Amino acid sequence: MRIGVVGAGHAGVEAAGQARRRGAEVVLYSGETVLPYFRPRVVALAFGQVQLDSIYLRTQDWYREHGIDLRLNSPAVHIDTCARTVVAGGHEERFDALILATGASPALLAFARDLPRDVIPLWGVSQSLVIRERLAGTRHLVILGGGISGVEAAVYGREAGLNVTLVEKMDRLMPLQLGPRAAAVLAHRLQNMGINVITSRYAETISKAEGRLQVILNDAGTLTGELVLTTVGAVRTLQLFAQAGLRTGRGIIVDAYQQTSVPGVFACGDIAQRDHLRTGTVLSAIETGRGAADNAVAFAQSRPLMHVPAPIAPLRFKHNDLEIQAVGPATGDGLEERVLPSEGGIIYRCVLLENDHPAAGPGQTLVGVQMVGSHDDFRHLADGLGKPWQAIP
Numbered sequence: 001m002r003i004g005v006v007g008a009g010h011a012g013v014e015a016a017g018q019a020r021r022r023g024a025e026v027v028l029y030s031g032e033t034v035l036p037y038f039r040p041r042v043v044a045l046a047f048g049q050v051q052l053d054s055i056y057l058r059t060q061d062w063y064r065e066h067g068i069d070l071r072l073n074s075p076a077v078h079i080d081t082c083a084r085t086v087v088a089g090g091h092e093e094r095f096d097a098l099i100l101a102t103g104a105s106p107a108l109l110a111f112a113r114d115l116p117r118d119v120i121p122l123w124g125v126s127q128s129l130v131i132r133e134r135l136a137g138t139r140h141l142v143i144l145g146g147g148i149s150g151v152e153a154a155v156y157g158r159e160a161g162l163n164v165t166l167v168e169k170m171d172r173l174m175p176l177q178l179g180p181r182a183a184a185v186l187a188h189r190l191q192n193m194g195i196n197v198i199t200s201r202y203a204e205t206i207s208k209a210e211g212r213l214q215v216i217l218n219d220a221g222t223l224t225g226e227l228v229l230t231t232v233g234a235v236r237t238l239q240l241f242a243q244a245g246l247r248t249g250r251g252i253i254v255d256a257y258q259q260t261s262v263p264g265v266f267a268c269g270d271i272a273q274r275d276h277l278r279t280g281t282v283l284s285a286i287e288t289g290r291g292a293a294d295n296a297v298a299f300a301q302s303r304p305l306m307h308v309p310a311p312i313a314p315l316r317f318k319h320n321d322l323e324i325q326a327v328g329p330a331t332g333d334g335l336e337e338r339v340l341p342s343e344g345g346i347i348y349r350c351v352l353l354e355n356d357h358p359a360a361g362p363g364q365t366l367v368g369v370q371m372v373g374s375h376d377d378f379r380h381l382a383d384g385l386g387k388p389w390q391a392i393p
Contacts, residue, residue, distance in 0.1 A: 001025065001300045003293070004086050004095035006076045008036040010282050011269025012101035013057050014289030015296075016068050019099070022297040026068050027095070029088045031075030031102070034125055035060060040282060043149055046128035047135070047156035076102075079244040081262040096300035097264045099292050100241065100252060101285075104234035104270040109144070111206040112230055118213055119206060119228040122149055131229065139163060140225035142215055144203055146173040148317060148324070149231040151186070154195045155319055164195045165223055167215075169202040169232075177315050177326040179337055182370040185348040189322060189373065203228075236271055249273050257305040258292040264299050268292035274310060281313035314382050318375075325378045328352055328368025328385060335367065340377075347373035351381060353389050364389040 003019040005012050008030035016028040030036060034052070041055040063070040074089035085094045106121035120127050120134070122143075135141075141157045143150045146168025157164040166173075172183035173190075187197045198217075205216045206228060215223040238248045247253045247261035251273030258266045258274075268288035291308030298305050314327035329335065329352060340349035352368030366389050369381045384392040 001297070002027070002093075002095045003097050003099060003296050003300065004084075004093065005029065005099045005101060006079070006086060006088075007101035007103055007269070007271070008032070008070070009039060009101060009103045009269060010036075010057070010285035011103070011289035011292075012036070012099070014286045015099045015101055015268055015293040017066065018290045018293035019297055020066055020068055022294065024096075024297050024300070027093065028063070028068050028070045029074045029076055029086065030070065030072050032125070033073045035072070036070075037125055038282075039124070042124060042128045043122060043152045043156065045125065046122060046131040047153070047160060048132060049156060052125065052129070076240065079240060081244045081246060081260075081265050084264055097266065097296035099289075099296050100260070100265065100267040100271060101269045101289060101292075102237070102271050104236050106230070107233040107235050109203070109230055109232060111203065111228070115206060115208060115213070115228075118208060118226075119230060122153055122229045122231045131227070134227050135160065135162075138226040140227075141165070142213070142223050142225045142228045143167065143231065144215075144228060145231035145233070146170070146197075146199065147176065147231060147233075148174060148315060150229075151190070151324070152317060152319070153229055153231065154190060155193065155322060158193050158195050159320075163225075165198065165225070166190065166195055167198045167201060167203065167217070167223075169200070171200045173197070173199065174324070174326075175330060177330055178324075178370055178372070179331040179350070179352075181337070181339075182326075182348050182350065182372050185346070185372045186324065189346065193322075234270065256307050257295050258288055258308050259295060259299075259305065264296075266292040266296050266299075281311075281315065283313040284311045287311040312382070312385055314369075314378075316375075321373075323371070323373055323375055325371040325375050326369065327382045330368075330370075336364070342374060347371075349374055349376065351389070366392060 001024045003024040005016045005028045013036045016026045035056045038055045044050045076088045078087035106123040111119040140163045143166045154166040201217045236251045252267040254272045269285040295305045317324040336353045342349045349371045353364040354367045
């Protein structure tokens with residue numbers, strides 16, 4: 001029984017390990033030249049907070065000792081889903097089941113293509129190492145994108161003594177995770193650190209003259225610096241999979257078993273689109289990777305497939321005196337944002353409640369938790385998601 005895993009991020013490595021534990025022979029294809037790594041730490045890598053070898057998911061010996069055939073620098077260039085074959089590294093191999101876990105790529109602004117050494121997407125190891133090299137000659141840093149990666153980069157950049165400006169196109173920072181009030185507290189804390197926070201604006205053009213970058217915003221405002229980092233979202237590269245006959249939307253469409261539109265071919269992690277395309281987290285990558293592996297093995301053994309629960313994945317960031325915790329929707333029609341006791345101004349804690357939740361019935365149901373500057377009761381509250389609010393002690 002042979003399982004081919006295409007993509008070696010969190011989901012792919014977890015799927016490979018789980019398939020191996022289930023007795024399969026496993027080939028793990030990676031398009032990168034370095035060992036699979038813990039992607040959320042690439043921001044810390046870029047700013048010298050960690051070293052490359054400290055963010056590897058596993059050592060080289062681990063793959064060998066666990067019988068996983070890891071193929072670095074071997075991106076898949078052709079997949080035949082009917083024959084379940086993969087062409088990578090100049091060779092074609094056939095498998096009893098396939099798992100696709102190629103993840104996502106950074107959304108590239110046109111400026112990043114025009115000025116590749118000066119406008120760098122903050123995404124993977126290769127970009128982080130370039131950024132790290134460039135920081136030595138940087139005094140003014142501009143970050144485009146105020147999601148968690150942009151916030152983290154701003155904090156590390158300021159800690160390194162740089163003048164940092166953080167620009168977010170939406171009306172608040174971390175709009176996917178935080179409502180307006182929580183985001184306002186976060187912006188206040190960043191400004192107190194000396195970070196220039198700009199919201200509701202975006203870069204229209206970037207030019208370079210005499211070693212300096214000039215960023216022109218949509219309101220005609222101008223920012224200058226030696227380096228611009230972008231963290232403006234992710235895209236899924238789907239051409240290979242569409243050509244292979246798989247049903248795609250914004251990702252590879254899968255069912256509750258993580259199975260694609262072709263039996264015996266499964267997808268997990270960021271590339272997989274189930275009921276909708278979720279923001280990727282390590283936890284969701286791990287859980288869907290394990291589920292895809294279990295079902296790939298079951299398919300190969302002609303056993304029934306098992307439902308893979310959709311994981312609820314909190315976002316957590318902590319560095320020195322800044323802490324962010326969030327799970328569930330940022331905001332939404334019909335949701336009540338109830339503020340929890342906290343120290344006004346510098347700490348914000350709230351829950352989001354929904355009236356007459358379809359699954360929980362009448363009354364208010366806990367659907368989200370947001371905290372800035374605190375983690376008090378966060379785990380307890382997160383464990384209560386989907387339960388009646390009045391039943392949570």
